Amino acid sequence: MAAWGQRLAGVRGVLLDISGVLFDGAEGSGVPIAGSVEAVARLKRSRLKVRFCTNESQKSLGDLVELLQQLGFDISEGEVTAPAPATCLILKERGLRPYLLISDGIRSEFDQIDTSNPNCVVIADAGESFSYQNMNKAFQVLMELENPVLISLGKGRYYKETSGLMLDVGAYVKALEYACGIEAEVVGKPSPEYFKSALQEMGLEAHQAQ
Template identity: 40%
Template sequence: MLTGIQALLLDISGVIYQGSQPVEGAVEVIEKARQKGLTVRFLTNTASKSSAQIMQELRSMGVNIEPQELFTAPRAACELIDERGLRPYCILPDAIAAKFECYPPEQADAVLLGDAVDGLSYASLNQAFRLCQAGAPLIAIGMNRYYMSDEGLQLDAGPFVKALEWAARTEAQVMGKPGRAFFHRAVASTGYQAHECLMVGDDIDADVLGALDAGIPAVLVRTGKYCPEDEQKLTSGGRVIDSLAHLFD
């Protein structure tokens, strides 16, 4: 499975930990990968935690991670907004809202949407719809359908992005998985080519099929949000293992 692979692109939630508990053997495999000389990158669409919080959680579980190894969808979205000089109306969780300069609807010229949980109300989504209907671009922090928490599966931002796309007859620019631009950015940081990297994820659509679409070999793990029917969606270049702990088996 790892023949010719020089870099690992690892999803975090559902692959390295589930809820607040680490996946058994995952930390040891990451360390083994480093010992073998593999470059490691951590990719996440999570917007409910800051980058500092994500790194602190991983370090508390024994994962060695440096800031340049973490690629988050909020960071990619922030860079896009700065490059275009946009004034976004934001529907974001409190953990990352401070990273963005957000504007009231009457001043906004874009919509930025993430997994804001209770912030995804009818009122906020209706404001976003009106802006998109008037021509404002819709920027999505990831397109995940759902995620796994300690309480079980939870709706992610993807379904709400799809609703706005359909209602406003627009198409979101996805600054996170499964967007090609996000994967290409992560690959470029490794110094290798896409076919020399391996994506490992628990989300068949955002992690695995998204990576394959970007030309990156991918592995689906049977942890996190994995469902047995996910395996039927696998295309050429995709593999399945029980968990990250089995990557070198």
């Protein structure tokens, strides 16, 4: 216990993942992991700041939070750092017009983004949309650009649903990186900048959070 006490000395906040940590889920449903609802409630009753940091890219932020609330979690949209809203900010700041290789579940997040005459590609966990036709279109867009930009909402290898392990976006990102001879910009875990943005929302430094 003393070791844990020393480790937590000076900690003022906690960053929590969602999928596979708070719940195991599938499209439109989910099952809380045993004790997770109670753990979140206990953290929120403590002196610690709590923020949720996810790579979820099949559900919009609103749909994800609604699902979590239905499962019993005390959570609001303002407490979640998610890759789609963060990507939209980057696109607007840099004047980028993406070809979107994404799930229909998050397409609404990009409603205010100009997608005409694409000058970059945004890729996420697109599920059934990872067809040869769509992957080849993303490849063609990138190869036609003088300075190709590939932005990925995460770079995970796989994730867990109630039905078992599922192939994640990272495999498809690697395919485009290899074919185009480029490196993707990752918005989401494990990007250090993504965690820094979550810490900024909490008003904490890295050494103050777990």
